[in-house]
Amino acid sequence: MKLAFSENPGDARAIVRSDFRGVFSESHALTDVILARPDFLAPVPCCSVTRESIRGGFESDRGRALAQHRALQRTLETRGVRCHVMPGVAEAPDLVFTRDAAVSTPWGLVALKPALPHRRVELEYLLATARALDAKPVLRVVEGTIEGGDVAIIRPGLVVIGVSGERTDAKGASALAGLFTGFGWEALLVPFDPHFLHLDTIFCMVDEHTALACVDVLDDGFADAMEARGVRLLPVTYKEARHLGCNILSIDGRTIVTVAGQDRIARLLADSGFEPVPVDISEFTACGGGIHCLTMPLARLFSPARLAPSRADGMDKIVA
Numbered sequence: 411m412k413l414a415f416s417e418n419p420g421d422a423r424a425i426v427r428s429d430f431r432g433v434f435s436e437s438h439a440l441t442d443v444i445l446a447r448p449d450f451l452a453p454v455p456c457c458s459v460t461r462e463s464i465r466g467g468f469e470s471d472r473g474r475a476l477a478q479h480r481a482l483q484r485t486l487e488t489r490g491v492r493c494h495v496m497p498g499v500a501e502a503p504d505l506v507f508t509r510d511a512a513v514s515t516p517w518g519l520v521a522l523k524p525a526l527p528h529r530r531v532e533l534e535y536l537l538a539t540a541r542a543l544d545a546k547p548v549l550r551v552v553e554g555t556i557e558g559g560d561v562a563i564i565r566p567g568l569v570v571i572g573v574s575g576e577r578t579d580a581k582g583a584s585a586l587a588g589l590f591t592g593f594g595w596e597a598l599l600v601p602f603d604p605h606f607l608h609l610d611t612i613f614c615m616v617d618e619h620t621a622l623a624c625v626d627v628l629d630d631g632f633a634d635a636m637e638a639r640g641v642r643l644l645p646v647t648y649k650e651a652r653h654l655g656c657n658i659l660s661i662d663g664r665t666i667v668t669v670a671g672q673d674r675i676a677r678l679l680a681d682s683g684f685e686p687v688p689v690d691i692s693e694f695t696a697c698g699g700g701i702h703c704l705t706m707p708l709a710r711l712f713s714p715a716r717l718a719p720s721r722a723d724g725m726d727k728i729v730a
């Protein structure tokens with residue numbers, strides 16, 4: 411059995427830095443985010459959306475990708491979010507989708523275990539960036555596979571992990587779930603078809619009680635479980651989800667960065683009391699990722715309740 415922390419209960423407290431707040435939900439006020447410059451962005455035929463783009467003759471335009479990425483950065487910065495931008499890496503054409511290699515939790519940064527080789531190499535670059543920001547990874551998933559696009563921290567006490575069996579499998583999902591349940595949280599594992607790549611293409615939190623959701627393709631049991639926990643689902647169509655319309659970033663539970671061109675979704679959000687801020691990211695949606703995938707929240711504001719020590723199967727403690 412692999413433990414997250416040693417048997418010594420003091421350990422868990424020791425690795426939680428008092429000045430590092432981490433991320434307790436998808437929608438508390440975002441203060442710090444990691445982005446990766448699209449210096450080497452290229453369409454890799456490893457997901458359905460990118461394969462369709464390639465079939466249609468799509469090729470990345472580096473100049474346009476850089477300009478769109480800078481505009482996304484400006485959008486965040488003008489709303490008070492500190493953007494930590496890492497340079498691109500030639501061997502990692504999907505590195506711009508910083509969401510996937512690691513996840514910030516209430517207990518610090520957790521290194522995930524991407525399924526594909528060209529995505530797994532991203533991990534060390536992302537962790538090096540985080541370490542330089544003094545956000546040292548505290549745990550690493552060592553069993554199965556798991557990618558950050560499948561992790562949704564709904565609110566303190568409730569996490570959802572998507573399990574398509576391809577990017578995130580049952581072992582990887584249980585390893586991460588164990589971290590949360592060890593602290594007394596509820597962790598729901600939601601199965602979905604690998605066609606959709608990551609859960610965040612069909613389900614994304616807007617605030618603690620509202621999500622955009624492609625209900626037609628989501629597991630019925632999951633939709634019911636969300637409603638039962640007081641999460642209202644704003645319906646997104648399959649076509650909208652395929653163009654990454656569901657894949658948004660909640661800056662603070664009110665201001666929501668959305669994909670430009672998804673006008674119905676922007677209206678739906680506005681009618682529900684949110685402020686949509688559309689950004690043109692066509693170079694990235696063609697490569698299978700949207701706003702949520704392009705952003706890796708390092709810290710969001712929240713006053714944590716007292717943290718208790720825990721352990722989790724399938725994870726190793728990282729000695730930074």
Ligand SMILES: NC(=[NH2+])NCCC[C@H](N)C(=O)O
Binds near residue numbers: 611
């Ligand atoms: N969190 C996400 N949905 N990330 C999208 C990643 C897209 C990337 N082309 C891949 O297939 O891995």
